[in-house]
Amino acid sequence: MRDYLLFYVNGKEYRVSGQDAFQPLSSFLRYKLDATGTKVVCEEGDCGACTILSGRIKDGELQYKPVNSCIQYLYQLDLAHIVTVEGLTPKGELNPVQQAMVNCHGAQCGYCTPGFIVAMCGLFDKQKKASECQIKDALIGNLCRCTGYDSIIKAGLAVEVDKVLSLKQLYPSQAILSQFAAHKKESVCIKAEGKTVFLPSSIKDAISFKAENKEAVIVSGGTDMCVNMNKRAYDPQTIISFCNIEGLSEIKIEKNILAVGSRITLSELEEFIKDRLPEFHHLLWLFGSPQIRHAGTLAGNIANASPIADTPPFLFVMEAQLELSGSSGTRTVPINQFYLGYKKLDLKADEIITRILIPLPEKQEIIRLYKVSKRKNLDISTNTAAIRATIKNGKTEKIAIAYGGVGPVVFRLPKTEAYLTGKELSLPNLVEAGEIAVSEITPISDVRGSKEFRNLLAKNILLKFFYDTDEAREAACHK
Amino acid sequence: MSQVGKDIPHDSAVGHVNGQSVYIDDMPPIKNELLVDFYYAPVSHAKIRKLDLSDAEKIPGVVGLYTYRDLDGENKFGPILKDEVLLVEEEIEFMGHPIVVIAAENRKAIESAKKAIKIDLEKLEPILTIDQAKERKMFIGPVRRIKKGDAEAALKKAEHVIEGRFCNAGQDHFYLESQAALVYPGEHKQLVIHSSTQNPTEVQEVVAHLLGLSMNQVVCITKRMGGGFGGKECQAGHPAAMAALVALKTGRAARIIFNKDQDMQVTGKRHPFQNDYKVGFDKDGRITALKADLFSDGGAANDLSTAVMARAMTHTDNAYYLENAEITGTICKTHFPPNTAFRGFGGPQGIAIIENIIEEIATYLGKDAIEIRKINLYGINERNVTPYGQRILENSLPEIFEKLEVSSDYKAKRKAVEKFNSQSKTHLKGLACTAVKFGISFNTKFLNQANALVNIYTDGTIQVSTGATEMGQGVNTNIKQLVAGEFDIDVDHVIVMATSTEKNNNTSATAASSATDLNGSAAVNACQKLKARLTDVAARHIETLEKDILASPTNIIFENNFVYDNRRPDTKVAFKTLVKKAYHERVSLGERGFYATQGIDFSWDTGPEGTAAGQPFLYFTTGAAVCEVTIDRFTGELKVDSADILMDVGAPINPGIAKGQITGAFIQGMGWVTTEELRYADDGLLVSHSPTTYKIPNIQDIPKVLNVNWIDKVNPVNVKGSKAVGEPPLVLGLAVWAAVKNALAYVSGGEIAKLHLPASNEEILTRLHQFLTAGSKKELAHKH
Ligand SMILES: Cc1cc2nc3c(=O)[nH]c(=O)nc-3n(C[C@H](O)[C@H](O)[C@H](O)COP(=O)(O)OP(=O)(O)OC[C@H]3O[C@@H](n4cnc5c(N)ncnc54)[C@H](O)[C@@H]3O)c2cc1C
Numbered sequence A: 001m002r003d004y005l006l007f008y009v010n011g012k013e014y015r016v017s018g019q020d021a022f023q024p025l026s027s028f029l030r031y032k033l034d035a036t037g038t039k040v041v042c043e044e045g046d047c048g049a050c051t052i053l054s055g056r057i058k059d060g061e062l063q064y065k066p067v068n069s070c071i072q073y074l075y076q077l078d079l080a081h082i083v084t085v086e087g088l089t090p091k092g093e094l095n096p097v098q099q100a101m102v103n104c105h106g107a108q109c110g111y112c113t114p115g116f117i118v119a120m121c122g123l124f125d126k127q128k129k130a131s132e133c134q135i136k137d138a139l140i141g142n143l144c145r146c147t148g149y150d151s152i153i154k155a156g157l158a159v160e161v162d163k164v165l166s167l168k169q170l171y172p173s174q175a176i177l178s179q180f181a182a183h184k185k186e187s188v189c190i191k192a193e194g195k196t197v198f199l200p201s202s203i204k205d206a207i208s209f210k211a212e213n214k215e216a217v218i219v220s221g222g223t224d225m226c227v228n229m230n231k232r233a234y235d236p237q238t239i240i241s242f243c244n245i246e247g248l249s250e251i252k253i254e255k256n257i258l259a260v261g262s263r264i265t266l267s268e269l270e271e272f273i274k275d276r277l278p279e280f281h282h283l284l285w286l287f288g289s290p291q292i293r294h295a296g297t298l299a300g301n302i303a304n305a306s307p308i309a310d311t312p313p314f315l316f317v318m319e320a321q322l323e324l325s326g327s328s329g330t331r332t333v334p335i336n337q338f339y340l341g342y343k344k345l346d347l348k349a350d351e352i353i354t355r356i357l358i359p360l361p362e363k364q365e366i367i368r369l370y371k372v373s374k375r376k377n378l379d380i381s382t383n384t385a386a387i388r389a390t391i392k393n394g395k396t397e398k399i400a401i402a403y404g405g406v407g408p409v410v411f412r413l414p415k416t417e418a419y420l421t422g423k424e425l426s427l428p429n430l431v432e433a434g435e436i437a438v439s440e441i442t443p444i445s446d447v448r449g450s451k452e453f454r455n456l457l458a459k460n461i462l463l464k465f466f467y468d469t470d471e472a473r474e475a476a477c478h479k
Numbered sequence B: 001m002s003q004v005g006k007d008i009p010h011d012s013a014v015g016h017v018n019g020q021s022v023y024i025d026d027m028p029p030i031k032n033e034l035l036v037d038f039y040y041a042p043v044s045h046a047k048i049r050k051l052d053l054s055d056a057e058k059i060p061g062v063v064g065l066y067t068y069r070d071l072d073g074e075n076k077f078g079p080i081l082k083d084e085v086l087l088v089e090e091e092i093e094f095m096g097h098p099i100v101v102i103a104a105e106n107r108k109a110i111e112s113a114k115k116a117i118k119i120d121l122e123k124l125e126p127i128l129t130i131d132q133a134k135e136r137k138m139f140i141g142p143v144r145r146i147k148k149g150d151a152e153a154a155l156k157k158a159e160h161v162i163e164g165r166f167c168n169a170g171q172d173h174f175y176l177e178s179q180a181a182l183v184y185p186g187e188h189k190q191l192v193i194h195s196s197t198q199n200p201t202e203v204q205e206v207v208a209h210l211l212g213l214s215m216n217q218v219v220c221i222t223k224r225m226g227g228g229f230g231g232k233e234c235q236a237g238h239p240a241a242m243a244a245l246v247a248l249k250t251g252r253a254a255r256i257i258f259n260k261d262q263d264m265q266v267t268g269k270r271h272p273f274q275n276d277y278k279v280g281f282d283k284d285g286r287i288t289a290l291k292a293d294l295f296s297d298g299g300a301a302n303d304l305s306t307a308v309m310a311r312a313m314t315h316t317d318n319a320y321y322l323e324n325a326e327i328t329g330t331i332c333k334t335h336f337p338p339n340t341a342f343r344g345f346g347g348p349q350g351i352a353i354i355e356n357i358i359e360e361i362a363t364y365l366g367k368d369a370i371e372i373r374k375i376n377l378y379g380i381n382e383r384n385v386t387p388y389g390q391r392i393l394e395n396s397l398p399e400i401f402e403k404l405e406v407s408s409d410y411k412a413k414r415k416a417v418e419k420f421n422s423q424s425k426t427h428l429k430g431l432a433c434t435a436v437k438f439g440i441s442f443n444t445k446f447l448n449q450a451n452a453l454v455n456i457y458t459d460g461t462i463q464v465s466t467g468a469t470e471m472g473q474g475v476n477t478n479i480k481q482l483v484a485g486e487f488d489i490d491v492d493h494v495i496v497m498a499t500s501t502e503k504n505n506n507t508s509a510t511a512a513s514s515a516t517d518l519n520g521s522a523a524v525n526a527c528q529k530l531k532a533r534l535t536d537v538a539a540r541h542i543e544t545l546e547k548d549i550l551a552s553p554t555n556i557i558f559e560n561n562f563v564y565d566n567r568r569p570d571t572k573v574a575f576k577t578l579v580k581k582a583y584h585e586r587v588s589l590g591e592r593g594f595y596a597t598q599g600i601d602f603s604w605d606t607g608p609e610g611t612a613a614g615q616p617f618l619y620f621t622t623g624a625a626v627c628e629v630t631i632d633r634f635t636g637e638l639k640v641d642s643a644d645i646l647m648d649v650g651a652p653i654n655p656g657i658a659k660g661q662i663t664g665a666f667i668q669g670m671g672w673v674t675t676e677e678l679r680y681a682d683d684g685l686l687v688s689h690s691p692t693t694y695k696i697p698n699i700q701d702i703p704k705v706l707n708v709n710w711i712d713k714v715n716p717v718n719v720k721g722s723k724a725v726g727e728p729p730l731v732l733g734l735a736v737w738a739a740v741k742n743a744l745a746y747v748s749g750g751e752i753a754k755l756h757l758p759a760s761n762e763e764i765l766t767r768l769h770q771f772l773t774a775g776s777k778k779e780l781a782h783k784h
C-alpha cells in the first residue's frame, strides 16, 4: 500500500503525504509552490479563474483536460500531470495563444486571463483549428467581467495555429508514463490528523474498504463534494477517492442498452452519445462547463441526489437501471425507485454505483429534454423536464414525463401521464395536462425562482413540447 | 510616428497572459505575517446587548481580536458625510457590518474564532425596501431638486399624459479580485498599505482618520486591481483599515483577502432606484413636460449616495430635450450595506427612467419608439439646454442616430420583427434603439484635478506616476502613449509606475471615466515643461554642431526618438543623447504636472426656486445602440440576437483599448438589465452571493452579432481630442432591456407593458403570462 500521492506539476514530480494531501490543488499551487498565476475567485468551480490542465493516462498516453483546480483536491490527482499557466511557456516566450490574447486586447484587468489561457491552450492541444463556435464552447467555464468576451473570441480566431506546440511536445511523456505505470498497481492510503483518504485501484478494494468503513464517502469527480467542502464546512473524515480505480471506465452499447461506467466523465459521455442521443447530447452541452464535465460523472450526478440535477429526468423517462455492487454482490435498481426522499437513496453503506444502464429509445419515439435556468450556460436549473412519447395514429400510445426542481426529488408525473395516454397530443389536451401536472408538484420559492414561476414553467413546458414536436408528431402520424 | 492614436497592447498584457502579473494575494508572504478577517453582523438591524470574546481569545493561533474600542482615531467616516462606522459600536445597521477584527496565524484559527465569538442581540425591525423607508421617513441627506420651466402647468396642458412607477434593482460589481489589502508596519507608527483600491488617497485618509494617525504617516500603493467598476472606490478602505489596525497593534505585516461570498455579502452595490414619473407629450410623441421623483436605496450609510443621486438626476434627461422638467432626488436609508459607486454612478439609473418612458409613449401612440427618440433628441442650435441649465456643445447625437439607423438596418429589422411576431407561436422578438449622453467630469468640482510626476533617466527612459489606478481599463497604457507622444519616443521607453500616495498626493478616485482625462492631462503638462527645458538644451547643442545657425528653440522638433532643428533636418540628436547632455548641464529631468478642469461649476441651489444649476460637465460622451432580442414565450428565456453600437468617443488615444471599454461596459450593462439578479431573503440576507447564484454574462450570452463603432470626431476640449469612455457604453445595455419591453408591446394589445429591471427570465415570463393567458385562449379557440 502506497502512503503518498505522486503527481507532476509542469513536468516536475511531487510526492505528497500527510495533511497536505487534503487540500485543493489551487491552494497547493499558490501557497506551496508559489505558482500564483492560477487565480482563485469563487472556490466552487463557477468562474474558471483557477483552470489548469490535468493530464491523465488514456489509451496509453497523457490526455490533458481543463479542470477547476479549486475543486480538485490533491487526492484526486494521483498519477496526473498538472500543467498550469506557468507551465505553458517553459522557454519564457509567449505561446501563440498568449500572443494572440496580447495582440487582440483579450485581457483587461487580467484576473480571469490565466484561466482563459489555460482553457484555450487545452482546446488547441486537442485540435489544430477551432471555429468561433468551438472557441465559445471551450470557454463556457470561464467568466470575464471586463472584456465582454468579444476580444477573447477574436484572439482565439487569431491564434497562429501552426506554431502551437502540443503538450506532448512541451512535456515528453515517456518518463512520466513509466513512473505512473510503476505506481499504478497499488492502492493508496493516507492518514493524517484523524482523516483518512483511500485510493482503491480496483472495485474489490473499494468495496471491502467501504464495508469496513461505513462512514467513508466517495469522491469521484468531486464537483459536488469539493464544493461542499469549500463552501459548506463539509469535512468528511474518511474519503474514498476514485481517481485510480480500474474497471469503471467503460462505456458501450450492448443489446441496445447504453452501459456507462461510473467513472465515465460527463464529457466522455457527451462525446460517445453525440449522434446516438442528440437531445441528451444537447442537455450535456448545457451542463456546467467543460471544466465541470471533464471532472464530473453521471454516477455522481445521480448519487448526489439533487432535485435540480440535470440528467435524472432523462434517466427517469428512459427507465434507466443502476448497477450497484457491494460486499453481498451486484444488484440493479430502477432509477425510478432509487430516490427514497430528499437526498435519501436506495444505496447500502457498502455499495457503490458501478454502471448506469440506459435502454436506448426506438427510432420513432419522441424525446425532449428541458432545462430552464436564469442563464443559459453554466447555471443550475430552475426547472428540468424530460418527456418521452410514442405516438400512433395520432394518439399517444405511451408517454413518460419526469420533472425536476419542483419537489424534493426528481419524479415522474403519473396522473399527467395517465391523462395523456390514449389521447391526441393536442394543445387543449396539453393545457389540461398542465393543470394536472401542477397538482402533482410541490415547488418552493428559492434563489433560483419563485414557486409561481416554477408552476408556470411546469405548465408551459408541456406547451413548448407541443410546438417543439410539431414535425415529429406529423411524421409519426404518417407512419 | 505619433504614439497617440495607436492600437498597442495593454501595458500589462504580457504579465496577464503568462500569469506573472501580481495582485495583492500573489505578493509573497513575509516572516510573521498575519491573516486578517472579521466577524460580522449576522442580522440586518439589532442592538448589541453583549459581546463576549473570551472563548475566541483562547483559540490557539488567534493573535488579536479588536473592536471599535481599539481604534485610536474616530470610528466615524465617509467620503461625503461622516455617517458610517467601520466597526459596530452598539447598533447593527446592516448584515455583514464588521464587529470584530480577527488577526491570526492561520485560516483555521480564524474560522474557529468566528464560531467562538458570542453575541447577545436585541433584534430591531429592519427597513429593507424603499417604501418602508419612505413610510418611516428614513432618508439620507436633503431632497435635491432640478427645475426647468413649469412642469406642473405643462402637464395640465399636455395632450397626453402617462404616469407610472419604474424600478431598477441593484447590481454586484463582481470584480474577479475581491477586496484585498496588505499592510507593512514601519517605524514611528508609519504604515505602507498595498491596496486593491481605485482611490489610494482615500485609503490613506480613512486609515489615518480611523487609527488616529496623520496622513503623512500612511503610504498607500496600488499596482493594479483585478477589476474595480466602482466597487473599490470607497469600499476598499474598510479592508485596508482592518489590516492596518492589526499591523499597527501587532507590529506585524497583515493581509486581508475577502472571499467571494463574503465580498458580495458585506459590500454595497449599484443603487436600486424606485421612480415615480408623470410625462406629458403631444400627438407626435414630443415630450412637453416631465416630473420625476427619484428614490434610491442608499443602504445604511451615505457612502457616495448623494453624488450618485446627483448623477442620476442630471442624467434623467439623457439624450432628450425637456422643455419643462422637475426632477427630485431622495436617498432612502435602509438596512443594507451602504450602496456605492458602480460604473455609470447613477447615470444608468437616471437614464433608464426616460428610456422606459419613451418605450411607453411609443406603445401609447402606436409608433416606433425610434421615432419618439429622434423627435426628442437634443438639437444642435436649439433645444440644447439641459434641465440644469448647461448648453450642449458639439452635439453629435443627431449624426449618430442618422448613421446608426442606416448601419444597423433598423427599418429592415423592424419589418422582420413584425413579421416574425405575427407568425411565431413559440418566440417573440423585440427591437429597440436607446441612447446615451453621459456627462464627463466629477459633479463635485474640486475633484476635477490631478497631478503627475514624470522622471526622465539619463539613458533616455521615463517613469510616469499619477494618481490614476489601473484596473484593466488601460489608463496606464493611455498615459504611456500620451507621454511617449509628447517626446515622440518609443512607448517602450516609458513605464507607468504603481500608483502611490508617496509620489502623487491628494489625488481623486479613478472614477467618473475621467482618469485619463485628468491624469493624462497632468502628465502631458509635466512633459511640456520638461520638453521646454530639453528644447533649450537641444537648441544650444545643435548650435555647437551646426556652426552657421544660432540656437532657436522654436525650430526644435522631437521626432521618432530624435531631436533636430528644422533648418538642419539631417543633424539629428538622439533623445537619449539630449537627455544625457541636459543632465550634464544640470537641467532638471524631473517634473510635476498639474491639471484642473476649467469652466465647470455646479450648485444645488442657484437655479430657479433654489434648485440645482450649473455646468457640471466639461463635455458629453454620446452614443446609441440598436438591439434585437428573442424571447421564448414558454420559459421567458432571452437571447440577444444583435447589438449595433455607435458612439462619439472623440479621437481615442488607443482605439483597441477604447473598443475594449465599449464592449466590456455594454456587456456589463446587459448583465445588469437581464440575468444579474440579486435575491434577498426576508431578513435581508443576500442569497445570491457567488457566481453559482449570481449570473453575470457568460461567453454564450453575448449578442450573436456585435458591431462596435465610433464616428470620426475630435473632442476640442480634452487631451488629444479624446473622450472618456469607461462608463457611458454601459448605459447602452439598456437597449437590450428596451427591446424586451418592445417585445412585450407586441402581445399587450395596446396596453403599456410594465417591466422591472432586470428583465430576468422570471420577470419576462411573469409579464408575458399576464398578456398571453387571454391571448392563448383566443388562439386555442381559433385553432380548434
Ligand atoms: C460549477 C458547477 C456547475 C455545475 N453544473 C451542473 C449542471 O449544470 N447540472 C447538474 O446537474 N449538475 C451540475 N453541477 C453538479 C455536479 O457537477 C454534478 O452533480 C456532477 O455530475 C457530480 O459528479 P462528480 O463525479 O463530480 O461527483 P462527486 O462530487 O464526486 O460526488 C457526488 C456524490 O456522488 C457520490 N458518488 C460519486 N460516484 C459514486 C459512485 N460511483 N457510487 C456511489 N456514489 C457515488 C459521492 O459520494 C457524492 O455523494 C455543477 C457543479 C459545479 C461545481
Ligand code: FES
Binding pocket: A039, A040, A041, A042, A043, A044, A045, A046, A047, A048, A049, A050, A051, A068, A069, A070, A071
Ligand atoms: S476559483 Fe472559480 S472556478 Fe475555481
Ligand code: FES
Binding pocket: A106, A107, A108, A109, A110, A111, A112, A113, A143, A144, A145, A146, A147, B176, B226, B227, B472
Ligand atoms: S480581464 Fe478582468 S475579468 Fe477578465
